[in-house]
Amino acid sequence: MWPLRRPSDPRRDPAPSRWAYRMQRLMLTPAFRLTLRAGLPAAAVVAAGALWLGDAERRAHLLGYVAEARAAIESRPEFRVELMAIDGASADLAEEIRATLALDLPTTSFDLDLDALRETVAALAPVESVSLRIRPGGVLQLEVTERVPALVWRSAEGLHLLDAEGHAVRRIAARTDRPDLPLIAGEGANAHVAEARALLSAARPIAPRVRGLVRVGERRWDLVLDRGQRIMLPAERPRRALDRVIAMDGAQDLLARDVTAVDMRLAGRPTLRLAPAAMEEMHRIRRIEWGED
Numbered sequence: 001m002w003p004l005r006r007p008s009d010p011r012r013d014p015a016p017s018r019w020a021y022r023m024q025r026l027m028l029t030p031a032f033r034l035t036l037r038a039g040l041p042a043a044a045v046v047a048a049g050a051l052w053l054g055d056a057e058r059r060a061h062l063l064g065y066v067a068e069a070r071a072a073i074e075s076r077p078e079f080r081v082e083l084m085a086i087d088g089a090s091a092d093l094a095e096e097i098r099a100t101l102a103l104d105l106p107t108t109s110f111d112l113d114l115d116a117l118r119e120t121v122a123a124l125a126p127v128e129s130v131s132l133r134i135r136p137g138g139v140l141q142l143e144v145t146e147r148v149p150a151l152v153w154r155s156a157e158g159l160h161l162l163d164a165e166g167h168a169v170r171r172i173a174a175r176t177d178r179p180d181l182p183l184i185a186g187e188g189a190n191a192h193v194a195e196a197r198a199l200l201s202a203a204r205p206i207a208p209r210v211r212g213l214v215r216v217g218e219r220r221w222d223l224v225l226d227r228g229q230r231i232m233l234p235a236e237r238p239r240r241a242l243d244r245v246i247a248m249d250g251a252q253d254l255l256a257r258d259v260t261a262v263d264m265r266l267a268g269r270p271t272l273r274l275a276p277a278a279m280e281e282m283h284r285i286r287r288i289e290w291g292e293d
Helices: 018-027 030-053 056-074 091-101 114-122 189-202 204-209 238-252 276-289
Strands: 083-087 127-135 139-146 151-155 158-162 168-172 183-185 210-216 220-225 230-232 259-263 271-274
Touching: 018 030, 030 056, 083 091, 091 114, 091 139, 114 127, 151 189, 158 189, 183 189, 189 204, 189 210, 189 220, 189 238, 204 210, 204 238, 220 238
Parallel strands: 083 139, 151 183, 183 210, 230 259
Antiparallel strands: 127 139, 151 158, 158 168, 210 220, 220 230, 259 271
């Protein structure tokens, strides 16, 4: 028979206590379980690392070990840069690039900032574009596209070579250094290279006589010919005015006459400026016609 419970025995409650219930509810929360599984171990590791690194001698030992490991990796032959090769540049430009970079070779690829080197080379006036890479065998390879001179520009600072877009390439000492290139002159002429090239192209029928273009007042051009002749072009539609002069020269040998200037600044009234001897001769003829002589 079952023993009889004495009235004085307390009844056992099968329900969990309040704190046990709250703990069970927390364990059902994903964030709490993640904190227990990952957060607490990570915090313990960080605390242990901070405690270990709190000693200055240990920190110095660790930094020395890291430096030795990095030096051992960087000094490996596959990371060494022994030579620099430059393709696409003239001898003078290649020498300028080497002097500008002033690299102390051999060195490691970890010590080379390719982006900074590229910007330094691209900033050189004769360079249009450049690409850098480290080739197998420890060679720093530069592929350079050099600006091609298209004009000689004479300014107050001297003579400069310009490319087709008006960028300065380099200075030259004398016009005879590049007699194969056309000449432009005047302040602001370098900002209108496209227009200058179009005018020089239009002047091909008289190209043997063309000496250059002069920018006047930073707004218009004068085409300078041999024998001291000038074709004074307007600020608006200068090529159209030049075509008219060339057409008149083809029909009437205008530029073969004793004319010092052909003024086309007024489109509706071209004006000729005669040489002093021609002017005197014209006055003499007129006096004869008027019966003054």
